[in-house]
Amino acid sequence: xxxxxxxxxxxxxxxxxxxxxxxxxxxxxxxxxxxxxxxxxxxxxxxxxxxxxxxxxxxxxxxxxxxxxxxxxxxxxxxxxxxxxxxxxxxxxxxxxxxxxxxxxxxxxxxxxxxxxxxxxxxxxxxxxxxxxxxxxxxxxxxxxxxxxxx
Amino acid sequence: xxxxxxxxxxxxxxxxxxxxxxxxxxxxxxxxxxxxxxxxxxxxxxxxxxxxxxxxxxxxxxxxxxxxxxxxxxxxxxxxxxxxxxxxxxxxxxxxxxxxxxxxxxxxxxxxxxxxxxxxxxxxxxxxxxxxxxxxxxxxxxxxxxxxxxxxxxxxxxxxxxxxxxxxxxxxxxxxxxxxxxxxxxxxxxxxxxxxxxx
Numbered sequence: 304x305x306x307x308x309x310x311x312x313x314x315x316x317x318x319x320x321x322x323x324x325x326x327x328x329x330x331x332x333x334x335x336x337x338x339x340x341x342x343x344x345x346x347x348x349x350x351x352x353x354x355x356x357x358x359x360x361x362x363x364x365x366x367x368x369x370x371x372x373x374x375x376x377x378x379x380x381x382x383x384x385x386x387x388x389x390x391x392x393x394x395x396x397x398x399x400x401x402x403x404x405x406x407x408x409x410x411x412x413x414x415x416x417x418x419x420x421x422x423x424x425x426x427x428x429x430x431x432x433x434x435x436x437x438x439x440x441x442x443x444x445x446x447x448x449x450x451x452x453x454x
Numbered sequence: 455x456x457x458x459x460x461x462x463x464x465x466x467x468x469x470x471x472x473x474x475x476x477x478x479x480x481x482x483x484x485x486x487x488x489x490x491x492x493x494x495x496x497x498x499x500x501x502x503x504x505x506x507x508x509x510x511x512x513x514x515x516x517x518x519x520x521x522x523x524x525x526x527x528x529x530x531x532x533x534x535x536x537x538x539x540x541x542x543x544x545x546x547x548x549x550x551x552x553x554x555x556x557x558x559x560x561x562x563x564x565x566x567x568x569x570x571x572x573x574x575x576x577x578x579x580x581x582x583x584x585x586x587x588x589x590x591x592x593x594x595x596x597x598x599x600x601x602x603x604x605x606x607x608x609x610x611x612x613x614x615x616x617x618x619x620x621x622x623x624x625x626x627x628x629x630x631x632x633x634x635x636x637x638x639x640x641x642x643x644x645x646x647x648x649x650x651x652x653x
Contacts (some may be wrong), residue, residue, distance in 0.1 A: 308569060312626065334577075334579055371540055382537050383537055413533065413537045415538050417544070435479050436481070437496075437498075439495035441494065441512055442492040444483075446484060448533060
């Protein structure tokens with residue numbers, strides 16, 4: 304019943320509200336962009352320049368000559384090498400308590416990670432997934448390569 | 455019939471010989487920049503490896519096949535060179551101190567402010583967070599206001615030298631987060647401060 308009400312409320316809201324531009328739910332910012340770097344958001348792909356905001360839900364891709372470095376709000380640093388696909392699945396960070404969660408997926412390519420305040424506050428807070436594994440992060444720096452050997 | 459079985463076995467053998475690993479996943483733990491090495495758990499289809507030494511590695515050739523090992527620093531640099539080269543600058547922070555009950559920097563901290571400006575200037579798309587604090591002299595609401603005023607004062611100084619205001623976030627935490635814990639109403643110069651985070 305509760306679900307039905309929520310569903311109805313959501314439906315009403317969707318039809319009734321005039322689209323407003325809410326401030327973007329920022330998770331981080333691009334600090335380094337070399338070669339082709341794109342951010343896919345809501346089905347739209349756009350080139351990512353230095354300073355571009357990265358949000359939860361975004362998929363960041365690099366071309367054959369591309370690499371990208373992103374600093375997140377909790378001071379986590381993620382940087383990807385060429386031919387990489389990195390999805391930011393979830394990002395929540397309370398800057399006062401340092402609580403929240405950060406989940407990302409490297410679908411292919413290479414990734415270097417320096418974890419930030421989230422992982423420091425709670426060892427469960429940060430996870431990096433690949434198609435073959437889930438990585439649990441306990442305050443650390445690490446490297447990830449994932450992919451089909453034919454790629 | 456026997457020949458058929460033989461052929462089937464040969465076919466299987468050939469298939470096995472040709473079977474390439476499904477994946478070339480490699481996970482490597484690095485020593486931390488602060489000298490401490492953390493830990494990383496690698497979970498694949500119920501199989502787990504925990505990496506807790508510098509350059510400890512796990513290879514996954516198919517889901518559920520986790521092979522622990524070690525890579526050399528050189529190999530790590532070779533495989534991950536581009537990703538490592540794209541790593542953003544490490545976030546850093548500064549503490550500036552204030553004169554008692556005022557939003558005026560101490561002379562030493564005024565000098566340090568120049569270093570802060572230089573550091574910000576070196577970074578692409580810099581983000582700055584300025585958090586003001588006070589000691590425990592005076593009522594809590596007074597200190598809330600004073601701490602925010604201190605943070606805003608520093609922001610204004612940064613804006614004056616050309617750093618865009620929209621890159622700077624200010625907060626006041628009052629007397630709640632002393633650097634040096636004291637009883638109430640005790641003057642403590644080290645708590646009259648702003649912390650500036652730059653990333």
